[in-house]
Amino acid sequence: MDSLRSAMDERFRGTLSPAVYDRSVAYGDTVAKHVLAWASTDRFLQTRGYPKYTVSAAPGRWVPTPPAYMDAIEANWGVLRPFVMDSGSLFRLAAPPSFDTTKSSPYMRMVSEVLETSRHLTDEQRAIAAFWDCNPYVMHVQGHTMFATKKITPGGHWMGIVAIASRNADADIMRSSEAYARTALAMADAFIATWAEKYRSNVARPETMINAYLDERWEPVLQTPPFPEYPSGHSVVSTAAATALTQLYGDSVAFVDSSEVEFGLPARSFPSFEAAAAEAAISRLYAGIHYRPAIDEGARVGRQVGSLLVSRVATHDPRAKQVVAAAPVRAATAGER
Structure with missing residues (x-):
């Protein structure tokens, strides 16, 4: 991500005035922080610690399949x-x-x-x-x-x-x-x-x-x-x-x-x-x-x-x-x- 940001910096610094560039970057950083804060409460991290799926022996229920039986x-x-x-x-x-x-x-x-x-x-x-x-x-x-x-x-x-x-x-x-x-x-x-x-x-x-x-x-x-x-x-x-x-x-x-x-x-x-x-x-x-x-x-x-x-x-x-x-x-x- 650092290399991507560096590439974007190089691309836009030459086409925007310093004031517009700085305001744009600051606004983008503010939006990103808001999005990341909201995403942190979506329960994704919590599900990483939930129990894994347990295969059932009941007929008609899902079981792993060939070739890898993942x-x-x-x-x-x-x-x-x-x-x-x-x-x-x-x-x-x-x-x-x-x-x-x-x-x-x-x-x-x-x-x-x-x-x-x-x-x-x-x-x-x-x-x-x-x-x-x-x-x-x-x-x-x-x-x-x-x-x-x-x-x-x-x-x-x-x-x-x-x-x-x-x-x-x-x-x-x-x-x-x-x-x-x-x-x-x-x-x-x-x-x-x-x-x-x-x-x-x-x-x-x-x-x-x-x-x-x-x-x-x-x-x-x-x-x-x-x-x-x-x-x-x-x-x-x-x-x-x-x-x-x-x-x-x-x-x-x-x-x-x-x-x-x-x-x-x-x-x-x-x-x-x-x-x-x-x-x-x-x-x-x-x-x-x-x-x-x-x-x-x-x-x-x-x-x-x-x-x-x-x-x-x-x-x-x-x-x-x-x-x-x-x-x-x-x-x-x-x-x-």
Whole structure:
């Protein structure tokens, strides 16, 4: 961080007067102190000392999955203080189907759908699953050796979409900052809501159930993440992010998502943010790592999280919005920054 600050100092000292520069730095430091003080009370530090998740032997409950059989990640994330929601359990999901291995039960029909979908995937569906993988820590096992490939996260992918949308809209620094901030807030609360329900319902992953009751050799298209299944985090987070972006940039904004190009995947085109979120959600069924109820309910709650942000959080004066809309967009001058 010191090197970053030095680089920023060098960049702006030459474009701003000493008085403006000093006032800007002082204001930034004041804001940072306020943010850090507020963040220190979000219960993150306390959760570092909470007990780790204990695997249950009860049928239908989550257990570690291949290939690394990692421990459950962040079992207490759902108790963190949200930014906009009143609590992580503000929006309750419908209960997932009850564990029942009877062949005709809703539970086994749900499990069977994942298996049958994986057996009949098209090339396009495989491409969709790969594009929205967003697994930041893919594990590889070779004999007694384990190592990980680090890639983009779901949040990082949507931050990439924010950048693309802001460039396409020729947004200035203030509008771009608003887009980043609102989308980040929506996703942060979406993750908290998701994790609160994941460890409350504690549903086993398709890989566990299919291997136990339908096909012991079956493997999902993508690696199963190390935490409970319900709901789909991609569905909640993507829909919340899309709701925030739609409110800012519009509901029919076509764009080309090149966020995954640096990771070797081709760009994909979407007619809207909502369409991208819907594809991200269904990709988890194609990938073999989520059941349909987790996807459908996840999208519903994600929309609630995003809509709450839209209704509660104001990031500019509505009167100023009218002025900006009527004026041509231009880059800020050095003296305005």
